[in-house]
Amino acid sequence: MKRGSKFAIYAILTLIFSSNIAMADVAKGQKIYVKKMKSKCAITGSEFAGRHSQDQWEEIYDAGRLKEEIKKICHGYNIGNQDLPHIYDFAYEYANDSGKIPNF
Numbered sequence: 001m002k003r004g005s006k007f008a009i010y011a012i013l014t015l016i017f018s019s020n021i022a023m024a025d026v027a028k029g030q031k032i033y034v035k036k037m038k039s040k041c042a043i044t045g046s047e048f049a050g051r052h053s054q055d056q057w058e059e060i061y062d063a064g065r066l067k068e069e070i071k072k073i074c075h076g077y078n079i080g081n082q083d084l085p086h087i088y089d090f091a092y093e094y095a096n097d098s099g100k101i102p103n104f
Contacts, residue, residue, distance in 0.1 A: 029090025030102055032083050041074035045102050048073060049094035057095050061088045 033045045041048055051073060052060065060069050066088055070079050079087065094102050 024085035024089040026086075026089045026093045029083075029086035029088070029093075032086055033090060036083070037070070037074055037077060037079070037087075040077040043073075045090070046094055049091040049098075049102070050096040052091070052095055053097040054092050054095040055097075057088065057092045061092075 030045060033041075033048065037048070038045065049057075060066050061084075066084055067079060067081075070077060070087065090102075092098075094100050
């Protein structure tokens with residue numbers, strides 16, 4: 001009985017911690033944009049995110065075309081796959097219909 005309880009607790013904790021690690025982060029996306037993309041894109045983060053509405057960013061991301069869209073906007077910049085979820089969250093958060101402006 002104890003062994004089963006320990007396993008259940010371990011499984012629950014593993015799920016909780018792994019789901020937090022997999023989550024994207026708006027602030028991290030903003031930081032990535034400023035450090036890696038801004039010089040290549042030659043536009044501010046709010047101009048980048050404002051290129052599309054939230055629905056459009058969501059459609060682009062869900063279709064797997066975010067990397068391609070970044071290349072188009074940022075003059076061929078090749079972003080790493082590990083940064084895509086964070087950049088998506090940043091672009092979605094500050095899209096042209098969000099009413100939000102990023103603080104840099």
